[in-house]
Amino acid sequence: MKHLLSTADLSAEKAIEILDTSLEMLQTQSREQRKLPTLRGKTVVNLFFEDSTRTRISFEAAAKRLSADVINFSSQGSSVSKGESLKDTAQTLEAMGADAVIVRHSSSGAAHLLANRGWISASVINAGDGTHEHPTQALLDAFTLRSRFAELAGKTPAGIDLKDKKVMIVGDILHSRVARSNISLLSKLGAKVYVVAPSTLLPIADTSPITKSFVNLDLAIREVEPDAVMMLRLQSERMRGTFFPSAKEFTSGWGLTAGRFAALPKHTLVMHPGPMNRGVEISSVAADSERSTIIEQVANGVAVRMAVLYHTLSGGAK
Amino acid sequence: MNRSILSEEEIARSLKRIAHEILESVDPADDLIILGIPTRGSHLANRLAKLIAEIEGKNQRVGQLDITLYRDDLANHPTRTPEQSEVPGSIDGSIVVLVDDVLFSGRTVRAALDALRDYGRPKAVKLAVLVDRGHRELPIRADFVGKNLPSAKTERVNVLVREVDDQDGVQISDGAE
Numbered sequence: 001m002k003h004l005l006s007t008a009d010l011s012a013e014k015a016i017e018i019l020d021t022s023l024e025m026l027q028t029q030s031r032e033q034r035k036l037p038t039l040r041g042k043t044v045v046n047l048f049f050e051d052s053t054r055t056r057i058s059f060e061a062a063a064k065r066l067s068a069d070v071i072n073f074s075s076q077g078s079s080v081s082k083g084e085s086l087k088d089t090a091q092t093l094e095a096m097g098a099d100a101v102i103v104r105h106s107s108s109g110a111a112h113l114l115a116n117r118g119w120i121s122a123s124v125i126n127a128g129d130g131t132h133e134h135p136t137q138a139l140l141d142a143f144t145l146r147s148r149f150a151e152l153a154g155k156t157p158a159g160i161d162l163k164d165k166k167v168m169i170v171g172d173i174l175h176s177r178v179a180r181s182n183i184s185l186l187s188k189l190g191a192k193v194y195v196v197a198p199s200t201l202l203p204i205a206d207t208s209p210i211t212k213s214f215v216n217l218d219l220a221i222r223e224v225e226p227d228a229v230m231m232l233r234l235q236s237e238r239m240r241g242t243f244f245p246s247a248k249e250f251t252s253g254w255g256l257t258a259g260r261f262a263a264l265p266k267h268t269l270v271m272h273p274g275p276m277n278r279g280v281e282i283s284s285v286a287a288d289s290e291r292s293t294i295i296e297q298v299a300n301g302v303a304v305r306m307a308v309l310y311h312t313l314s315g316g317a318k
Numbered sequence: 319m320n321r322s323i324l325s326e327e328e329i330a331r332s333l334k335r336i337a338h339e340i341l342e343s344v345d346p347a348d349d350l351i352i353l354g355i356p357t358r359g360s361h362l363a364n365r366l367a368k369l370i371a372e373i374e375g376k377n378q379r380v381g382q383l384d385i386t387l388y389r390d391d392l393a394n395h396p397t398r399t400p401e402q403s404e405v406p407g408s409i410d411g412s413i414v415v416l417v418d419d420v421l422f423s424g425r426t427v428r429a430a431l432d433a434l435r436d437y438g439r440p441k442a443v444k445l446a447v448l449v450d451r452g453h454r455e456l457p458i459r460a461d462f463v464g465k466n467l468p469s470a471k472t473e474r475v476n477v478l479v480r481e482v483d484d485q486d487g488v489q490i491s492d493g494a495e
Contacts, residue, residue: 315397
């Protein structure tokens with residue numbers, strides 16, 4: 001695998017391979033000596049045109065645990081603020097010896113552009129592009145779900161998919177790259193994906209892998225009885241226009257309040273990609289409960305990103 | 319063309335002998351851990367642990383150590399998915415016996431030694447292999463060998479274990495196929 005640009009490009013087999021690799025990576029992270037020599041001598045550049053402390057730190061930790069060198073580039077105070085183009089920035093970084101470029105950009109398609117225009121020969125990993133995709137987030141969500149479901153069933157997670165598991169994604173589906181990546185990946189792994197949002201924030205174009213869309217969250221919970229609910233953050237920075245009357249209105253209709261949390265089946269997992277707005281899309285009762293995987297998702301994120309770096313950077317000549 | 323080198327009975331006999339040799343080489347007070355290198359080394363390790371347990375009358379610590387992430391040739395091969403490593407408990411101060419099916423260049427064993435170092439500091443590390451086919455590229459030797467098999471570098475040595483291949487056996491074939 002040369003690049004990771006979207007989960008839509010991944011086959012189910014490849015995705016399971018990455019999840020299995022993540023399992024071994026996670027295992028190495030519980031040892032006293034956590035550093036692996038695997039990517040010694042490789043250079044990884046974090047090219048972030050959009051603020052994201054969590055994702056950048058997660059990638060940085062992943063690269064360092066595999067012994068790669070990490071260069072951080074953020075657009076603030078850099079040549080970009082002086083008017084440099086994406087192409088020139090990328091070529092400059094490659095001239096400095098980058099083997100992989102991890103790119104986050106506010107424009108959808110930025111990662112595809114970098115990977116496919118022939119500007120650079122480095123591997124490109126998409127760390128979020130506009131409202132398009134955020135593939136490593138979806139992989140870590142799938143990894144977290146698989147581990148928890150396997151634990152409940154008393155099985156080992158290696159090699160298995162998410163067949164017939166019901167996952168409900170709630171919130172701003174329209175602007176969310178996390179939702180888009182998850183819908184494509186989770187359904188590919190056999191899960192049934194449901195989305196719930198105000199009708200202004202539901203996608204209206206191609207909705208093919210979605211099992212069913214709902215506007216009413218209470219009705220959706222009763223009808224679907226989900227195995228997991230994934231709450232999304234309200235992305236006010238991407239909203240151009242008015243989609244619902246107020247944050248309070250959103251909470252009462254689509255937030256995971258204490259009341260709705262109590263109405264969920266007793267085994268339902270609660271997920272959130274972070275950063276959370278407590279009291280808006282998720283209540284503290286839900287976020288801090290035993291069924292919440294939110295902290296686990298962060299820890300799994302490092303292991304999954306290690307696996308992605310390994311799969312994009314280790315393969316050589318056939 | 320395939321030539322059979324070891325039959326099922328011969329493999330069973332070799333493993334029994336190796337089990338006795340391992341026990342002879344360690345002090346009864348020593349803490350023994352048998353670690354197989356996936357895939358076939360792990361199955362051989364499980365069998366050795368069982369044989370040792372039968373001789374000694376007590377269970378042995380057994381596990382597997384995947385070395386994919388420690389290989390020095392990752393850049394020259396298509397990416398492989400690592401197997402799970404399962405190291406039971408701490409290896410500090412114990413005697414680790416690494417088990418693999420074939421000893422060839424010695425690079426797998428070198429990677430295994432690097433991997434072990436990240437788990438702790440064993441008192442000693444020993445190496446048991448079913449077949450030693452020569453052509454070492456590193457100064458590494460096995461402590462316990464099922465069969466020494468002089469081979470040409472182009473030949474292929476295949477170890478079959480019933481857990482994976484539905485039969486036990488060791489075969490050699492010329493590299494042409």
